[in-house]
Amino acid sequence: MEYSCSAYELKCNECGKRFGNQPLSACPDCLAPLEIAYDMELARVTFTRANITAGPFNIWRYAALLPIPAGFQPDLPVGFTPLVRAKNLGKRIGAKNLYIKNDAVCFPTLSFKDRVVSVALANAQKFGFDVVGCSSTGNLANSVAAQSARLGLKATILVPADLEPAKILNTQVYGARLVRIDGNYDHVNRLCTQIADEYNWGFVNVNLRPYYAEGSKTVGYEIAEQLGWRLPDNVVCPMAGGSLIRKIRKAFNELIELGLVEDKPVRFFGAQATGCSPISTAVKQGTEDILPQRPNTIARSLAIGNPADGPAAAKMIRATGGWAEDVSDIEIVSGMQELAETEGIFTETAGGVTIAVTARLYAHGRISPDETTVVCITGNGLKTTDALSDQYHPERAVRPRLVDFDEYLRELDGAPEPELAEELAIAGVSHVH
Amino acid sequence: MSIKVVLPAAFVRHTDGQKQFASTAENLPGLIADIDQTFPALSTQIKDEGGKLRKFINIYVNEEDIRFLGGETYAFQDGDEVMLIPSIAGGSR
Ligand SMILES: [Zn+2]
Numbered sequence: 001m002e003y004s005c006s007a008y009e010l011k012c013n014e015c016g017k018r019f020g021n022q023p024l025s026a027c028p029d030c031l032a033p034l035e036i037a038y039d040m041e042l043a044r045v046t047f048t049r050a051n052i053t054a055g056p057f058n059i060w061r062y063a064a065l066l067p068i069p070a071g072f073q074p075d076l077p078v079g080f081t082p083l084v085r086a087k088n089l090g091k092r093i094g095a096k097n098l099y100i101k102n103d104a105v106c107f108p109t110l111s112f113k114d115r116v117v118s119v120a121l122a123n124a125q126k127f128g129f130d131v132v133g134c135s136s137t138g139n140l141a142n143s144v145a146a147q148s149a150r151l152g153l154k155a156t157i158l159v160p161a162d163l164e165p166a167k168i169l170n171t172q173v174y175g176a177r178l179v180r181i182d183g184n185y186d187h188v189n190r191l192c193t194q195i196a197d198e199y200n201w202g203f204v205n206v207n208l209r210p211y212y213a214e215g216s217k218t219v220g221y222e223i224a225e226q227l228g229w230r231l232p233d234n235v236v237c238p239m240a241g242g243s244l245i246r247k248i249r250k251a252f253n254e255l256i257e258l259g260l261v262e263d264k265p266v267r268f269f270g271a272q273a274t275g276c277s278p279i280s281t282a283v284k285q286g287t288e289d290i291l292p293q294r295p296n297t298i299a300r301s302l303a304i305g306n307p308a309d310g311p312a313a314a315k316m317i318r319a320t321g322g323w324a325e326d327v328s329d330i331e332i333v334s335g336m337q338e339l340a341e342t343e344g345i346f347t348e349t350a351g352g353v354t355i356a357v358t359a360r361l362y363a364h365g366r367i368s369p370d371e372t373t374v375v376c377i378t379g380n381g382l383k384t385t386d387a388l389s390d391q392y393h394p395e396r397a398v399r400p401r402l403v404d405f406d407e408y409l410r411e412l413d414g415a416p417e418p419e420l421a422e423e424l425a426i427a428g429v430s431h432v433h
Numbered sequence: 434m435s436i437k438v439v440l441p442a443a444f445v446r447h448t449d450g451q452k453q454f455a456s457t458a459e460n461l462p463g464l465i466a467d468i469d470q471t472f473p474a475l476s477t478q479i480k481d482e483g484g485k486l487r488k489f490i491n492i493y494v495n496e497e498d499i500r501f502l503g504g505e506t507y508a509f510q511d512g513d514e515v516m517l518i519p520s521i522a523g524g525s526r
Pocket of ligand 1: 012013014015016017027028029030031032
């Protein structure tokens with residue numbers, strides 16, 4: 001498979017200056033975050049429905065609008081996760097056209113971070129880094145560890161010390177060096193900017209950030225393609241740093257610009273945990289000034305108190321006519337259970353946030369039942385099982401005999417089944433409770 | 434009283450390669466005035482057209498965001514380490 005090379009370079013959205021391609025994330029002149037700008041005339045030729053559908057069933061089918069260096073041969077089939085119709089969940093929350101974009105099953109480490117890391121590491125190799133790293137609340141750490149192992153890069157990963165045990169183990173198993181930092185994500189992240197300055201390491205979410213962030217667009221491309229090359233009415237998206245929700249919109253806008261989908265307004269809705277809700281707070285107050293917060297929530301993958309893309313995300317959400325909400329830890333657990341019980345999808349705490357917020361958006365009439373709404377689930381519940389540890393308890397073990405099983409069921413359900421009751425009567429067994 | 438001011442690599446081209454310097458500023462407005470005097474090139478870099486600190490810069494005192502400490506009203510303590518960091522690195526799960 002040949003991957004058509006895209007033409008792209010770093011651009012400052014604030015002052016408009018361009019900086020070629022290099023590991024750089026802030027504009028040297030005005031310090032604004034840099035983003036990738038593409039040659040859209042070239043994309044008109046390379047990024048077509050025909051070319052995309054001829055590609056593999058993973059994110060590399062969209063390579064023509066990703067910042068992939070010339071000659072890069074991707075061999076990890078990341079992405080192209082299911083978009084599933086959620087009728088059962090829809091019935092519960094009053095939605096008729098509800099879809100789940102299920103990145104709980106993204107390859108290789110069960111979160112949407114696999115998309116961004118694969119794009120970031122392609123560039124890390126090109127820039128000649130042999131050590132890569134990241135600051136992470138877990139999913140990013142897992143993905144950097146796994147993918148750098150495969151590429152033969154050394155990985156040093158910094159995380160808050162109190163991270164979920166599964167996320168720690170899922171980083172260490174790949175042979176990555178994991179450094180636990182005594183602080184929250186914002187502390188870890190600040191340290192990483194200093195390390196990236198001091199050591200010549202490729203930090204995927206610091207000096208490689210513009211490349212990394214573009215990987216998120218593939219969620220948007222996939223949603224549109226999986227809906228039959230059309231856009232939904234609404235997208236509900238969890239927000240940590242505020243990047244994903246913006247990149248999904250960027251994907252939709254690119255598809256519109258290139259004529260791959262019909263132009264239509266799409267409203268964007270952001271989901272946060274009340275214990276860390278700087279973006280939803282700003283949206284509700286009608287400002288894009290983000291007041292940093294000290295996170296305190298079980299949704300640790302969303303626990304970024306000072307989100308870099310927060311101002312832009314808040315502004316964008318309001319500009320599209322959307323809204324943002326935040327929910328309590330109790331609602332987060334219910335949201336996880338609700339999605340699992342209705343659709344068979346086990347998501348992490350961040351997904352519980354997104355489902356609970358979605359339910360509230362319908363309940364408050366911010367989304368109408370008939371509208372086509374896509375809910376983004378970005379991570380897998382197997383990584384945050386401790387959030388549910390109070391909810392389920394192992395039952396007593398049963399002896400491998402039918403009478404014991406019968407007994408067990410009676411204990412559990414109270415009254416025996418009618419047929420069973422008859423047989424028990426014949427056998428002269430008296431009813432137990 | 435003296436504080437240590439630490440700069441990110443992106444700024445050192447405006448300070449003749451100096452990564453840090455000492456200041457006797459008593460608070461954030463004082464520090465910005467100090468930078469105006471000592472590193473005029475850096476000063477134009479970190480402020481916008483209105484003379485205000487650019488929104489993309491975060492200020493940390495020791496390990497804490499200065500906004501948690503009262504922002505401009507926070508009185509620097511002797512030995513404080515004050516860091517200027519572009520906000521670009523925020524937010525990644
Ligand atoms: Zn700029």
